[in-house]
Amino acid sequence: MRKTPVSNYAYACTRARARKKKLISPNEYSRLASMDLASMARYIGETNYRSEIEELSPKISGSELIETATYLNLASTYNQVTRFCQGEARVILQHYLNELDLLNLKTVIRGKYHKASNEEIKMDIIPGGVYSGHLEPKWTAAGDVPELIESLTDSPFHEALSKALDRDPELNSLIYLEDAIDRTHYDHLLESMSGRGTGTSLFRDFIKREIDMRNILTLLRVRMDSDSENEWKPEDILIPGGHELTLEKLIPLYLLTSPKQLFGALEKFSFYESIEPFVAEAIETRSPAKVIKAIESHHRKGAGQFAKRYPLSILPIIHYLMLKRNEVTTLRLIARGKSMGLKPDIIRELIVT
Amino acid sequence: MMDYKPTRSELLAVKKKIVFAEKGHDLLKKKRDGLIMSFFEVLEDAKTARTDLQNFLIIAEEKLGIAVAVEGTFAIRSAAHARKDSPQVKIGRKNLMGVVVPIVSASNVIKRLDQRGYGVIGTSNRIDEAAKAYEELLEAIIKVAEKETIMKKLLDEIEGTRRRVNALEYKILPELNTIENIITMRLEELERENIFRLKRFKKLSAEHAEA
Numbered sequence: 325m326r327k328t329p330v331s332n333y334a335y336a337c338t339r340a341r342a343r344k345k346k347l348i349s350p351n352e353y354s355r356l357a358s359m360d361l362a363s364m365a366r367y368i369g370e371t372n373y374r375s376e377i378e379e380l381s382p383k384i385s386g387s388e389l390i391e392t393a394t395y396l397n398l399a400s401t402y403n404q405v406t407r408f409c410q411g412e413a414r415v416i417l418q419h420y421l422n423e424l425d426l427l428n429l430k431t432v433i434r435g436k437y438h439k440a441s442n443e444e445i446k447m448d449i450i451p452g453g454v455y456s457g458h459l460e461p462k463w464t465a466a467g468d469v470p471e472l473i474e475s476l477t478d479s480p481f482h483e484a485l486s487k488a489l490d491r492d493p494e495l496n497s498l499i500y501l502e503d504a505i506d507r508t509h510y511d512h513l514l515e516s517m518s519g520r521g522t523g524t525s526l527f528r529d530f531i532k533r534e535i536d537m538r539n540i541l542t543l544l545r546v547r548m549d550s551d552s553e554n555e556w557k558p559e560d561i562l563i564p565g566g567h568e569l570t571l572e573k574l575i576p577l578y579l580l581t582s583p584k585q586l587f588g589a590l591e592k593f594s595f596y597e598s599i600e601p602f603v604a605e606a607i608e609t610r611s612p613a614k615v616i617k618a619i620e621s622h623h624r625k626g627a628g629q630f631a632k633r634y635p636l637s638i639l640p641i642i643h644y645l646m647l648k649r650n651e652v653t654t655l656r657l658i659a660r661g662k663s664m665g666l667k668p669d670i671i672r673e674l675i676v677t
Numbered sequence: 678m679m680d681y682k683p684t685r686s687e688l689l690a691v692k693k694k695i696v697f698a699e700k701g702h703d704l705l706k707k708k709r710d711g712l713i714m715s716f717f718e719v720l721e722d723a724k725t726a727r728t729d730l731q732n733f734l735i736i737a738e739e740k741l742g743i744a745v746a747v748e749g750t751f752a753i754r755s756a757a758h759a760r761k762d763s764p765q766v767k768i769g770r771k772n773l774m775g776v777v778v779p780i781v782s783a784s785n786v787i788k789r790l791d792q793r794g795y796g797v798i799g800t801s802n803r804i805d806e807a808a809k810a811y812e813e814l815l816e817a818i819i820k821v822a823e824k825e826t827i828m829k830k831l832l833d834e835i836e837g838t839r840r841r842v843n844a845l846e847y848k849i850l851p852e853l854n855t856i857e858n859i860i861t862m863r864l865e866e867l868e869r870e871n872i873f874r875l876k877r878f879k880k881l882s883a884e885h886a887e888a
Contacts, residue, residue, distance in 0.1 A: 388750075391749055391750060391751075395749075395751075427751070427755070427799070430755060430796070430799060431751070431755040431758075434755050434756070434758035434759045434795075435755075435758055437758065437759070437761065438759075440758060448751050448755050448758075449751070450751045497761075497792075497794045498759050498794055498795060498796065499794065499795065499796050499797070501796070502759075502795060502796025502798070502800075503796040503797060503799075505796070505799065506799045507798065538798060541801075541802070542797055542798060544802070545790060545805060546790060546791075548802070549789060549805060550789045554790065554791035556791050556797075561797050561798060611802075611806065612802050613806070616801075616802055653747070656746070657746045658746075660742075660745045660749065660750065661742065661743075661746035664738075664741070664742030664743075664745050664746060665738075665742060666739070666742045666743065666746060670739070670743070674743060674746060
């Protein structure tokens with residue numbers, strides 16, 4: 325029997341910390357927001373994104389260059405970090421870092437559902453991940469959504485997608501399919517982290533907190549969208565296995581009928597302090613944007629605190645990857661915001677630090 | 678100018694036409710004034726609808742800009758593919774001062790989160806807000822389309838009515854009045870000729886009698 329190598333947390337965490345120092349400082353974002361796109365591309369071309377910018381700049385330019393280069397760099401970072409981790413740490417990351425695959429799988433399903441051509445779907449696929457790699461021949465050969473699901477027999481999502489398809493065989497919408505992918509992602513993460521290692525248990529705790537965050541975001545979106553009843557059952561859209569917000573606690577929250585009631589019920593949870601300044605505005609405008617931004621920021625800061633508390637665990641690596649992902653999101657936000665004509669003040673307001 | 682015979686029956690016919698044309702002229706003027714009043718009422722609604730449309734457009738562009746910036750173009754294009762059904766637009770008709778105008782109603786435009794087609798766990802509120810803003814924009818476009826079509830139809834009708842009023846006022850009625858005057862004058866002239874002829878005949882008869 326092949327033995328899994330021992331985790332190299334000391335080495336991997338040191339490398340992650342070294343990489344963290346190379347990230348663009350959040351203080352620089354404001355300066356980037358006032359640059360034009362060409363200057364911005366030049367600026368990030370002098371940082372960690374040099375090879376992607378150099379490779380892509382003869383073909384594309386402007387915000388498209390920055391978005392594609394940052395995505396490629398993120399995919400490459402995920403691969404590099406996974407490679408320098410060993411044992412338990414590598415297994416954890418392999419499970420956690422398939423976000424591009426999740427997004428791309430949904431894109432392929434949506435494209436097939438909309439009867440878009442393979443070329444059109446390829447344009448919407450985020451570079452990096454298996455759907456722009458070895459799974460491409462499989463999904464391009466599928467004619468429609470059922471055929472696509474049938475072709476993904478070796479995918480971890482095959483079973484969940486087949487069940488979701490049985491529930492809505494007429495495919496009136498993609499909601500069940502898409503939510504099945506996300507729920508399965510978290511189910512698999514929790515299942516695969518059932519071992520007793522320190523790294524595993526810390527990571528499980530982190531994932532549970534992330535599930536809490538996802539569920540709160542879902543609750544807020546559903547309740548802010550409309551007071552009227554929707555067709556969902558709570559278990560359709562809420563992810564079980566949260567840390568503070570178990571499904572038993574979430575269902576009564578889901579059944580509350582107004583945003584005011586929902587925020588009132590959220591007061592007793594630990595994250596409420598971080599969202600409190602934005603609650604009144606959210607109720608008045610029925611826009612949860614600032615509250616969601618505060619929750620995301622709270623989650624990332626929480627991960628940072630845990631990373632400091634457990635310096636030789638998976639958490640510093642995860643925290644670095646979260647910061648990296650946020651850097652990529654922020655660079656794209658600034659570039660796309662500029663190309664869409666958003667004012668610098670709005671762009672600065674959208675940046676999550 | 679139309680052909681006419683300088684006869685009393687023709688004079689009576691012309692007078693009848695004048696009375697009829699004057700009545701028509703009054704009615705058409707009232708219709709034109711009514712149409713103009715209706716037009717101004719619709720104009721106010723159309724102005725409000727157009728202002729709303731411009732505001733919704735600004736909001737929708739900003740929300741889309743924010744969604745593209747926060748989520749990236751890949752995610753937005755992908756989410757757009759999740760919706761298959763289209764809004765349904767129905768066009769009815771109603772009568773406004775004799776003008777048939779459209780009533781445009783739309784269904785399936787503004788949707789709830791669970792009707793937009795994409796999953797809720799893996800998407801974001803930025804996509805919801807952009808989708809909602811464009812749904813509201815589409816509703817505003819439909820409203821503007823209805824109001825502006827009514828305005829166009831009313832304007833066409835006002836223009837047609839104005840032409841008819843002007844034709845009656847500046848062409849048909851003056852012509853009929855002229856004809857009436859000419860016939861009257863011709864008849865009076867014939868009358869005078871007859872009197873002269875009778876007097877002449879009487880004088881000749883008297884001269885013959887003396888001879």
